[in-house]
Amino acid sequence: MAEVISPLNVHGDDVGAYVEGVARAARTASRAMARATSAQKNAALLAIAARLRAQASDILAANQADVAAAGGLDAAMVERLTLTPSRVEAMAAGVAEVAALADPIGGITDLEFRPTGIQVGRMRVPLGVVGIIYEARPNVTADAAALCLKSGNAAILRGGSEALRSNQIIAQCVQHGLEHAGLPAAAVQVIATTDRAAVGALLAQDKFVDVIVPRGGKSLIERVSREARMPVIKHLDGVCHVFLDDSADAAKALAIAVNAKTQRYGTCNTMETLLATPAAAARLYPAILEALHGAGVELRGCERTRALHGKVVAASEDDWYAEYLAPILAVRVVDDFDAAVEHITRYGSLHTDAIVTENFVNARRFLAEVDSSSVMVNASTRFADGFEYGLGAEIGISTDKFHARGPVGLEGLTSQKWIVLGDGHIRA
């Protein structure tokens, strides 16, 4: 394995047959994975981590070949594509951490006797085969493989073509770990062609692939949603709001507004619009907007907001819909609590929204009435994250309501089947 691997030369008409072969092998491997014990899965994960560390120099060489061959990428994309010794170590450590997470598979809940005498409960089981489609970020390869493995699924990984050499050598390390633990290597496969038709071919394998998780930009996610014949766990926009009601505490409001906007600008759980009632705005906006402006945030507000701070430019209707992912904030004064919920419902993306309040009734109403995947009281929207929620790791954040919602950890890659225990029971 000292050599840098070349991408497979599968193109044109052969791509469909190649991808179907990968999917079929994944389906077969998924049966063994569903039966794997926790000890086997953890042994595989630790062997993968060790192998990633042992092969670090080969991984870096493959990655350098990827970076050298990648033309036309902007600086941010090259940055995401590039591995360093510390990034390889972080990748290995991440895989080892997944070994420490509780195994969700096989857990039986709610096992209760029914009046007929049968005992009925639910057992947690893997979804089967998970397809992950992502951009040129080789660390996702190890990360996604580890989560699928621990949750008893087989994985098919299709990363950005620019990272194919890196992904292939990382996948070899994963397969080495699987085999070390007596599990099938085909439980984690990388689609080893740069032909873009491979994505379409994968999205058509609904016979063998149970769910697709796209991780990347909006155009990738929209394409996957449109073409996939199987369910998709997807993440679209994060247009997150913080709403200050009449009773909001000044110190909490300031801390949360500044943290939600400025702790990181490019993440989906960053606040994009700040709302306040007229009284809260008059009392709190001057100091908050001054702090945000001082932190370099461009402020775009309604007329009532502009009257409260000199550095606020006029917002247009489009600003209320915007996911800036940048140091820009839309700011609005809304008439009352109902108008805030109305604004969030109309313009928001139902991702993460927070209220700052000391009022018990408003806190309860906000939790009940705002239909977002994460709804918060007196906490920064930046907490919407699988690690912060205690999931241990996250395969993505779902903005759908069906199946998994919000941060998706191991449990989102599982399902529950019914089990019935009897003693010769028959239906009357």
Added chain:
Amino acid sequence: MAEVISPLNVHGDDVGAYVEGVARAARTASRAMARATSAQKNAALLAIAARLRAQASDILAANQADVAAAGGLDAAMVERLTLTPSRVEAMAAGVAEVAALADPIGGITDLEFRPTGIQVGRMRVPLGVVGIIYEARPNVTADAAALCLKSGNAAILRGGSEALRSNQIIAQCVQHGLEHAGLPAAAVQVIATTDRAAVGALLAQDKFVDVIVPRGGKSLIERVSREARMPVIKHLDGVCHVFLDDSADAAKALAIAVNAKTQRYGTCNTMETLLATPAAAARLYPAILEALHGAGVELRGCERTRALHGKVVAASEDDWYAEYLAPILAVRVVDDFDAAVEHITRYGSLHTDAIVTENFVNARRFLAEVDSSSVMVNASTRFADGFEYGLGAEIGISTDKFHARGPVGLEGLTSQKWIVLGDGHIRA
């Protein structure tokens, strides 16, 4: 309301706009439904039940008009279409029973403190707008409306055109009950056109409709799966197995095999294939097959089975895949436990499968290794049912793994959002 209602005269190009209007109104109504209290929802359900009883003669008149106008239906379809006084009473009683079920909405689970000091939990919320597409069975109209209402969803009902007059008057009763409880009438709407394009138009409303539940024959379900742009809770085949291992108790095996096959022939949880190890077959098949043959069941078996009973005709490969829904049974001798699981995995539909065993290890292995929506030990497959499982009612049985699996009750029409409670917490 004493008159029989005429189907709306919406056809051709107008159908798309009409259905979009219905879907948009449902989306608006769904917000009020999500906020409705349990008391309001239960008041609506009881008012609906009362109204169905009060309007029974008008409902029967509308239904008679439907039956009179329905040409070309076979006897079974006419039977399903026809309402009687006792069926109207059963419909009303079913709606009242849903009022007695626990309200799933708003329940908060797993609310725990994280190391950062935030409290994170999950709150159960409605899916939003549920579309139900079904055949000419007017009782489904009241039944589906009640389940959607109780779970805080808005419903769009599209029943078979032959039942449109019945469905419209039932929907009027439902809307009367909703308004009586201060809830929007548009929370339950019947698509009031016989134009078949309405189904396609509904399946395209992914902006307003969160999930589609098709209830009916295979061709309906396949069409809905193919065309729907939103998630589908669907039920395909029920090719259910009972497997007798070496240790199977003779009395339990006989009772379960006979019950699973003959208690009802036309249901999805009826046994279609009986499997046994060679020793179990030699010991148990003669009496079981004699009993089934005596009950009028046609037996189609492998060579080893045929050697054990004189009335078994030769099975073809197709018989192992067959969902007979009739007094026919496929019977096979498999080499051992592994071969039984292999047979079920290969030929089954992952619906409901049972083992009859006294062996602890085999029971545990069967539960873990058979990947069906219901897996049973020493119980008849006929128990796979929402009422038997304690769901109180069922909107359908899902053969998918994603979201809901097996019998789907109120919980299957809900989702969970994350809630975060803090006291000014920000992310470090």
